[in-house]
Amino acid sequence: MKAIKRIGVLTGGGDCPGLNAVIRAVVKTAIRRYNVEVVGIINGFHGLVNDVMVPLNEESVAGIVHRGGTILGTTNRDNPFRYAVEKDGELAFEDRSEQCIQNLRKHNIDGLIVIGGDGSLNIAHQFHAKGVPVVGVPKTIDNDLSSTDYTFGFDSAVTTATEAIDKLHTTAESHHRIMILEVMGRYAGWIALYSGVAGGADVILIPEIPFDLGKVCDHIRARNERGRKFSIVVIAEGASEKGGEMVVQQRVEKSHDPIRLGGIGQEIAHKLELCTQMETRVTVLGHVQRGGSPTSADRILSTRYGSSAVDAVMAGYFGHMVALRTPKIVPVPLTEAIEMKKVNPQGQLVQAAKAVGISFGD
Amino acid sequence: MKAIKRIGVLTGGGDCPGLNAVIRAVVKTAIRRYNVEVVGIINGFHGLVNDVMVPLNEESVAGIVHRGGTILGTTNRDNPFRYAVEKDGELAFEDRSEQCIQNLRKHNIDGLIVIGGDGSLNIAHQFHAKGVPVVGVPKTIDNDLSSTDYTFGFDSAVTTATEAIDKLHTTAESHHRIMILEVMGRYAGWIALYSGVAGGADVILIPEIPFDLGKVCDHIRARNERGRKFSIVVIAEGASEKGGEMVVQQRVEKSHDPIRLGGIGQEIAHKLELCTQMETRVTVLGHVQRGGSPTSADRILSTRYGSSAVDAVMAGYFGHMVALRTPKIVPVPLTEAIEMKKVNPQGQLVQAAKAVGISFGD
């Protein structure tokens, strides 16, 4: 195996608290532990296709461990294997992966670290199949990647959502209202589940458990009868009613887009007002969940991922992703890694949530 | 003048951080400084009409200075002078003010402290006209009451909105997007103005300054050309486009209701996407702005208001409201107090905002 002398790093997909902490740990570990250079690839795979790269040293990453966003920029649109170009005035898709490989060679990059979600890690996997020495770092605010106990950014998103629920509680109590919070989670309800349990929600609706709105109404009415004249409902954007009415078919891509179609929060608010005769109010957190300073737990996890990713590159674990198997970070094959992890309706956390009185509408 | 022996206190209108701190200061000041009893009236004027009252002592208000909500409950619907009743199966309105006065007499309440916004203070004023010894405490999250420098709760709402802008900044920067934050403010844009300046927004749209959407687009495009590839837009729910298209006529009552009509945030997002060709995302904060623990500034202001309200009762300033005239709290006649205070487009703060590059679309 050829000695590694220069590592490239890029961030792909949606913004996520902790990205900068990963980049910082990659740069510092490479330089300090292995005396290896690091090159930052700008705006994710867009920079890899178009050869936009900058050298990174310790100064480049000083003071960023607590900052949200990514100093490298990111996009969630550019796939080198299906790269959008204009051809004869029409949109067309081309494979630009060879161009990427040439760009890596041109810069003498011996190892590539891809920090991204399922989309980016899939691309990383395809590059590996073509011989690129790539290591992945799992990034998804939704925590929906299998093979790792937690993804970084998730704890920060849950914290933001929980703070919102805490605030809704006081006003809900004072006013005898239903307060709805719509949070991210198109295919997996982890943010809704965690923030709902942490915030003491009364109802949690998630994609993995299709709900019966009648049961939700019954639950809220039963609370009223016990003298609890308000209810907090947390809804993942991908939640759907039993029988499928609530499923919004247009949502074909995985992208968080709270402005389209009015949002499920408003639909359910309308229906709950009708069936409970209670005033109902909606908060749509949107991208607030992706932003801000990462929590301490996310900064630690990000630092460990970044440092371990360099270890994995140096040890030749190409085609692997670093994964948290508490308490260790271990390399796992990308093929295993990119499966989606859904909330298990029979799992301990859902059962604990039900034990403390939370309804999932099932 | 008859010696005061028992004071009643109620909270009316929407929830607001700091209500509990006011109640606590009323109770403690009455008991400790004046040896006077305090009676809490439950759920605002509803409790006054229906005689739902509880004695309050120091134990009742221990440990609540930092809690959101109101231990007395509140409603924003019950007006004793126009009280909704069902009569022969139809909704009708009756004057129940005499009943209230009898309830006050029955409980030997010599002074009534009404903590509320323009609606509640108007009712307080009407009671005073009928001889009730009433003192007001100004409460509106919107900061739109004249005669007082600040209302309590406003700083907390601004803080919540500013934290949301801070979070949107990182994701906006990473993704080159327009991020829209819709905040409260139907008739006055104080929350949008303050949080927009504090959060470093690029555009602030408020009811007091009708905007030209073309100018907003120009501003965002000019930023892009200078290399600032993202923009943060803060919109008060009552903002309206020049020429009046954006004015939503249904909003006749003053009540914060983010679920109706899709919201102005979504309307503007749609238009901005069209004119700038940039991805645009919306966050609707809703009642999160009303909840949570009050800021330290709001707790101090609330404590001072509560304590001064008791002083005002004991000194016989009936028909007055306590008001902040920095650095003093002074009594001002309710008649003056309940005028609305709007943002002055020529005022120093708007001018400072423009000086740092914020567009108001005018």
Add this chain to the structure above:
Amino acid sequence: MKAIKRIGVLTGGGDCPGLNAVIRAVVKTAIRRYNVEVVGIINGFHGLVNDVMVPLNEESVAGIVHRGGTILGTTNRDNPFRYAVEKDGELAFEDRSEQCIQNLRKHNIDGLIVIGGDGSLNIAHQFHAKGVPVVGVPKTIDNDLSSTDYTFGFDSAVTTATEAIDKLHTTAESHHRIMILEVMGRYAGWIALYSGVAGGADVILIPEIPFDLGKVCDHIRARNERGRKFSIVVIAEGASEKGGEMVVQQRVEKSHDPIRLGGIGQEIAHKLELCTQMETRVTVLGHVQRGGSPTSADRILSTRYGSSAVDAVMAGYFGHMVALRTPKIVPVPLTEAIEMKKVNPQGQLVQAAKAVGISFGD
């Protein structure tokens, strides 16, 4: 096995964010899932000896998931097996465990849940040896209990310490100073290690890695030479210098006591000023680390522990403690559980910390 009809619950030892969330989950799970009654024992084992108990229902635990402290009160002094009494004007110790067992019988308590740290769990273990049907819930802000991945409260304490480091960073940078933060951790350095990594500290001193102050000075001077004119030093209160000078022998008991002896933070500050000639400032966080609202992660963990503890009681896992073995909560024998878990100097986290440039003075 006798059917369980009534469960007792107590909190022992130092305050810890999440205690209320555990109590709430115990009460709700017992009532809702098993239709079993719950009795709260006041002020830890003191209440068990002296028969101070209150019935707990759902109303008792409404709205407390986010509150710090414990609604049951706690002490860290009362050991029923060695209970301090005054006898003939002298302090003496008596075994009052039989009295406790009679009190449990008197109240028909069939299962006892003890929420506590190593001290309280040791007592729980002794009670179990005498036939009391007891289940433990691990509580220590220091995270130093083996057998469980994490104890609740730890994430909250780390978050508080990390926020302090974040604040010290800006002032350290502006002034070219050494900023020292003394945090809890008499025997285990988990809080210092986690908050130091999360906060981007430059030096972390913990009990598990005796330090050489000369190396700490060298590290800080090397930073200065690279143009980083400030340094952040996080010190666990139990850290000690190689050769043992810094070991403070009086600290025989495990109790957090930042006021005694001036504190190690001040000692090291003094020495660092001498050797680096840089201005040095100290913050002693003290009990701020034990207080406040638990983080969302701690609320979830606490809820799961509380719910699982009831499951363990109902399934007859007496003499066991519920423990987190990510992603599951499982019962483990108390005998195993109460061993101390120390930071492993060769472990991944310390190694990642060193990789990002943090010195441990070794």
Add this chain to the structure above:
Amino acid sequence: MKAIKRIGVLTGGGDCPGLNAVIRAVVKTAIRRYNVEVVGIINGFHGLVNDVMVPLNEESVAGIVHRGGTILGTTNRDNPFRYAVEKDGELAFEDRSEQCIQNLRKHNIDGLIVIGGDGSLNIAHQFHAKGVPVVGVPKTIDNDLSSTDYTFGFDSAVTTATEAIDKLHTTAESHHRIMILEVMGRYAGWIALYSGVAGGADVILIPEIPFDLGKVCDHIRARNERGRKFSIVVIAEGASEKGGEMVVQQRVEKSHDPIRLGGIGQEIAHKLELCTQMETRVTVLGHVQRGGSPTSADRILSTRYGSSAVDAVMAGYFGHMVALRTPKIVPVPLTEAIEMKKVNPQGQLVQAAKAVGISFGD
């Protein structure tokens, strides 16, 4: 009067949240409103003496409104009129003010904005006396400058201290302890007073009200007798006992230095333990109060100060400081401005604090 074409700006004295927001507003207002250039002077007056300056444009100040610290650096030691130099191996002081004036001329700086506390504003005043066109911006975390309602940074410091008190409350309540928080305030007790009122403290000790420790003990004992088995004591570092015992004479300079002499918090803790027989714990916040992101209120105030300071320069208000006279920012002569503002023991806030049951030990 000569037209202004280039403005210099420097930050002097201790770090303070909001400095960056002032600098940003100075730069943006100068460029956008007046088309005037801005030069940043590095490390306060040190950079003015030694000619270390950098041009500032809009890019230099992008994204810093919410950041603590100062991008220009600061020192609190360099006085150009009494500049420390080494002469024949001895420390000597020289007047370097002429050198500063030459440096200003060399860079064609027509207006100098000095952001600082009483020390820096005094120097600014001396420069003005020598003909330098200087405008001041009041900066002190202690809020102890007369002529302005509030200084920026103060609200942030109060918020940090209040959050600490909130956290101490839960653990104090659970444990029946006295919790002491030592905060900044050598000569003025504003931070202690504001945070103590906001946090619901039981005792506040400040320099303006010498205290009788016996009265403090009586107050705490009286609380115990009423069943409130804990107390929170907030102490400004400059508080002193009646009769003067507690006065620490070594504190001759105005500099916040919590590491010297053990601290007043520890002294009082020791005495309170003796007289109340209650466990007592101390937190020393130290420079945590100076750091971190400014509150929204401080960001707004800072933005207004910065923008108004440029207006003042352009309007020729030299020898003046911008000051908040709610709701306006106005120029006031520096001679008036640099008087110290102390807490008035007969003022409304102290009286309100007493009304809600807070003891000042007098």
